[in-house]
Amino acid sequence: MFSEIDIEKLKSKLKNYSKDYKENFNQIEKYIKSEIDEISKLKALKRSIIPEISFNQINLRNTKFVESIKKRGCVIVRDVFENLTIERLNNDLEKYIEENNYYDDQKKKSGLDKYFSDLKSSKPQIMGLYWSKAQMEIRHSENMLKVKKWLNNLWIYKNDEYEVFDPSKELSYADRVRRREPGDNTLGLSPHCDAGSVERWSDDYYQKIYKDIFSDNFLKFNPFNAKYRDKTTEFESPAVAHVFRTFQGWTALTEQGPNDGTLQLIPIAKAMAYILTRALLDDVPKDELCGSKLGKALSVNKEYHSLLLEGLISIPNMKPGDTVWWHPDVVHAVEEKHLGKNYSNVVYVGSTPYCKKNLDYVRKQAKKFLKGESPPDFAAEDFETNYKGRIKIENLTSLAKKQLAIEN
Numbered sequence: 001m002f003s004e005i006d007i008e009k010l011k012s013k014l015k016n017y018s019k020d021y022k023e024n025f026n027q028i029e030k031y032i033k034s035e036i037d038e039i040s041k042l043k044a045l046k047r048s049i050i051p052e053i054s055f056n057q058i059n060l061r062n063t064k065f066v067e068s069i070k071k072r073g074c075v076i077v078r079d080v081f082e083n084l085t086i087e088r089l090n091n092d093l094e095k096y097i098e099e100n101n102y103y104d105d106q107k108k109k110s111g112l113d114k115y116f117s118d119l120k121s122s123k124p125q126i127m128g129l130y131w132s133k134a135q136m137e138i139r140h141s142e143n144m145l146k147v148k149k150w151l152n153n154l155w156i157y158k159n160d161e162y163e164v165f166d167p168s169k170e171l172s173y174a175d176r177v178r179r180r181e182p183g184d185n186t187l188g189l190s191p192h193c194d195a196g197s198v199e200r201w202s203d204d205y206y207q208k209i210y211k212d213i214f215s216d217n218f219l220k221f222n223p224f225n226a227k228y229r230d231k232t233t234e235f236e237s238p239a240v241a242h243v244f245r246t247f248q249g250w251t252a253l254t255e256q257g258p259n260d261g262t263l264q265l266i267p268i269a270k271a272m273a274y275i276l277t278r279a280l281l282d283d284v285p286k287d288e289l290c291g292s293k294l295g296k297a298l299s300v301n302k303e304y305h306s307l308l309l310e311g312l313i314s315i316p317n318m319k320p321g322d323t324v325w326w327h328p329d330v331v332h333a334v335e336e337k338h339l340g341k342n343y344s345n346v347v348y349v350g351s352t353p354y355c356k357k358n359l360d361y362v363r364k365q366a367k368k369f370l371k372g373e374s375p376p377d378f379a380a381e382d383f384e385t386n387y388k389g390r391i392k393i394e395n396l397t398s399l400a401k402k403q404l405a406i407e408n
């Protein structure tokens with residue numbers, strides 16, 4: 001499929017957007033260097049780098065705080081769920097995994113999920129489970145809706161041409177679970193970005209989204225302008241998201257901190273500018289994009305992005321019920337080693353606001369939900385069709401039905 005795109009021609013088109021593509025890259029690199037320096041200094045001082053706020057403070061207007069989220073492209077929202085609730089849900093999820101013999105099932109079906117196969121680390125302990133009580137209750141809770149509305153409003157969702165999404169309404173995107181065993185040292189995930197790889201250079205709408213980057217106007221580029229983010233077309237591949245997420249995120253079910261196999265981020269919202277223009281430089285083979293391949297996660301690697309990788313940090317300690325959120329352009333990874341003593345469990349829940357692209361997907365997803373099958377974006381492993389404890393339509397709240405596009 002990769003051969004269908006003439007990378008050489010594409011790169012020459014993108015280079016021509018700029019008066020001097022090398023100088024353009026140099027300017028971007030300068031900005032990235034200053035961000036990396038700042039991150040390194042804060043790290044040395046053991047100061048916090050990722051903006052964080054507690055759930056009951058999200059609606060206080062604090063311009064400085066909002067600016068820090070827009071600069072870093074990520075935020076931690078703490079105490080979204082009470083401890084007892086999360087404890088109950090975590091126990092429920094553990095029971096769901098064990099009673100239904102998930103691990104045996106996975107062995108039988110392994111190999112179906114090819115998405116992460118080219119990232120350096122081996123297959124992560126991310127499970128193809130979508131419809132457990134824990135996931136559904138977290139995904140469709142009122143508190144989660146409040147957080148997502150707040151996150152959606154950080155974006156510019158209206159422009160001179162159209163309204164990209166309705167920030168006050170959410171749809172739900174069923175995603176997976178990560179459950180890492182203590183001592184696990186093989187199941188990390190190397191640095192990457194979601195929401196498309198080669199598409200970010202080749203897709204017409206991505207070219208419009210990133211126009212300021214390619215055409216020497218990097219400083220004007222606003223990663224939080226949603227215009228055309230809902231119009232991009234992804235190449236068909238298992239586990240490539242066909243929705244527009246204002247933020248990807250997860251909710252901690254267990255306590256986990258640095259070295260517990262947790263999430264790592266490069267907290268620079270504009271880092272994508274570096275990745276995009278780096279691929280146009282002359283040391284990259286003519287028909288390559290710094291290792292990015294169709295249908296795989298966008299790779300960020302030592303060979304081409306060593307500067308950027310200096311900014312990779314582990315997120316701070318997370319308590320059960322805390323949530324972390326990152327912009328779709330933000331580079332992230334999962335630590336190679338879990339040196340902690342307990343399972344580190346998270347439920348992935350991103351923010352998918354109400355727009356046509358998301359509604360189209362969620363309608364297809366609803367059909368899968370009704371049968372307990374894997375959602376359309378994921379490998380058709382269909383582990384849960386006969387699982388005990390799977391959530392069915394009769395267990396849903398009205399809010400959940402709306403977010404699943406089963407009820408208006």
Ligand SMILES: [Fe+2]
Pocket residue numbers: 192193194332
């Ligand atoms: Fe990812």
